[in-house]
Amino acid sequence: MNSEVNQGQSSSGKLTHFNEQGRARMVDISGKDVTVRTAVAVTKVTMNPETLEAIRQGRIGKGDVLAVAQIAGIQGAKKTSDWIPMCHPLALNGVDIRFHDNGVDELHIEATVKTEGKTGVEMEALTAASAAALTVYDMCKAMQKDMIIGPTMLQSKSGGKNGDFNR
Structure with a gap:
């Protein structure tokens, strides 16, 4: 799973609010710490x-x-x-x-x-x-x-x- 940050970008620099098809999505936060x-x-x-x-x-x-x-x-x-x-x-x-x-x-x-x-x-x-x-x-x-x-x-x-x- 890609580690995602609060600015809407993954550690690779990709915007995380878009899926691989370039369409909007809600970011998956299941791997983040409370x-x-x-x-x-x-x-x-x-x-x-x-x-x-x-x-x-x-x-x-x-x-x-x-x-x-x-x-x-x-x-x-x-x-x-x-x-x-x-x-x-x-x-x-x-x-x-x-x-x-x-x-x-x-x-x-x-x-x-x-x-x-x-x-x-x-x-x-x-x-x-x-x-x-x-x-x-x-x-x-x-x-x-x-x-x-x-x-x-x-x-x-x-x-x-x-x-x-x-x-």
Whole structure:
């Protein structure tokens, strides 16, 4: 069996998400070791200062924006394999969504996902951060349609054959 790494390449350098016919496949992870894996993804929503203040004061008509976005982020992490075709369904040990703002016009979102498994949780963390940001947009779009989401990025990951990554 070809030893496969998290970047979607085998030790021979071949992309592992394609079979010998060049067609997409889900990577076989049966030969990989179970390790504790953690990933942190971040994004931000840039908005008018009035919109951020309305979120802080609970004046958005649809409800508590951060509470709903937090639940959306957790659900997004749990459902990543339903959204991203080649992702493995994973049993997650924990998902945490944190918010802070710059005091003016940016809401920062950080998603941390943890599991014990044979494949990493980078996509789950990225999906969680994205789902939370999209929920903020959805709940605030009546007040402001030109909010900007992103950049969204992997901040760090630990565990697995390839070790740790820190931006």
